[in-house]
Amino acid sequence: MxxxxxxxxxxxxxxxxxxxxxxxxxxxxxxxxxxxxxxxxxxxxxxxxxxxxxxxxxxxxxxxxxxxxxxxxxxxxxxxxxxxxxxxxxxxxxxxxxxxxxxxxxxxxxxxxxxxxxxxxxTPAPAGVLTLGQYQFDHPKQRLHRQGQEEQLTHREAELLKRLYDQRNQVLERTTVLRELWGDDNFFNGRSLDVFITRLRRYLKDDPQVQIVNVRGIGYKLML
Structure with a gap:
């Protein structure tokens, strides 16, 4: 509607x-x-x-x-x-x-x-610009926009958010993303991933319809 x-x-x-x-x-x-x-x-x-x-x-x-x-x-x-x-x-x-x-x-x-x-x-969105609820995510430029506000992401933050978006409403396996973005799924890299997930949640906090949820023992899910 x-x-x-x-x-x-x-x-x-x-x-x-x-x-x-x-x-x-x-x-x-x-x-x-x-x-x-x-x-x-x-x-x-x-x-x-x-x-x-x-x-x-x-x-x-x-x-x-x-x-x-x-x-x-x-x-x-x-x-x-x-x-x-x-x-x-x-x-x-x-x-x-x-x-x-x-x-x-x-x-x-x-x-x-x-x-x-x-x-x-x-009218198609500009190439590489993805919609996450109230947010516009410019993946090539690593920028997250909402209502005139902009967050400049790091390369790893942008790549993590892109993988979550590509698997939206499905589980993104923790082991997979660690191996792809960190090169190894060891304990220390796992703690680093947790920090990055916390950052992304903070960036997306102003739209309650967009959530990154933990799937215990498996990974994360971007809910849109």
């Missing part, structure tokens, strides 16, 4: 749009202003954002700038009564994917949402 973050400062309109989208099979979170919307975005990591432009606390354009820094790929559809060409151009320059003028029909909004979701699904 596609997830939508709807941000609209007119409560009556917001509830109508939310209910209409849910009836059509979307999961919708609703925020009444830009700041609340940003907080929900960081919690939820939705498939698409539908946002009014003129809002209190944080306007739609400013919100889009922040979202684009933290998640370059999520589609953003602006809802607005402002239809001057300069406003439309600015919306697209700030990372907007589409622009819908108020008043609008629900059928048109839904068509545009589905089109944007389809385009996002058809």
């Amino acid at each position: 596609p997830s939508i973050l709807l941000i609209e400062d007119e409560p009556a309109l917001g509830m109508i749009v939310k209910d209409s989208l849910e009836v059509r099979g979307f999961a919708v979170r609703y925020a009444a202003d830009g700041q609340e919307g940003l907080e929900l975005f960081r919690q939820q990591c939705p498939d698409i954002v539908v946002a009014d432009v003129m809002m209190p606390r944080l306007d739609g354009f400013s919100l889009a700038e922040i979202i684009r820094r933290e998640n370059p790929g999520v589609p953003i559809i602006f809802l607005t009564a402002r239809s001057q060409p300069a406003d439309v151009v600015r919306g697209f320059e700030l990372g907007g994917s589409d622009y819908l003028k108020k008043p609008f029909s629900m059928d048109e909004l839904i068509v545009r949402i589905r089109a944007r979701l389809g385009a996002a699904a058809a």
Whole structure:
């Protein structure tokens, strides 16, 4: 079920749009202003954002700038009564994917949402960039990104995380990874591996849906 973050400062309109989208099979979170919307975005990591432009606390354009820094790929559809060409151009320059003028029909909004979701699904991630929940793992550059924050990994950390990802939701055998990355599965290398697993857990701690669990006597499992 596609997830939508709807941000609209007119409560009556917001509830109508939310209910209409849910009836059509979307999961919708609703925020009444830009700041609340940003907080929900960081919690939820939705498939698409539908946002009014003129809002209190944080306007739609400013919100889009922040979202684009933290998640370059999520589609953003602006809802607005402002239809001057300069406003439309600015919306697209700030990372907007589409622009819908108020008043609008629900059928048109839904068509545009589905089109944007389809385009996002058809756009491949950059080579070597893997998605781990809210994280983007750039394996070639050994970087882990989440919401504008970046962790630079060591070579061995990156290789260990890549092996966990390749075996995601399955057991990565401790002996195998020790022999491949440490060259030997002796006691001291085993203690070193434990330290690296602890580091990776710390890097991934901000998304509770991503966990590295111990499989006693066998190895580790990356749960996504």
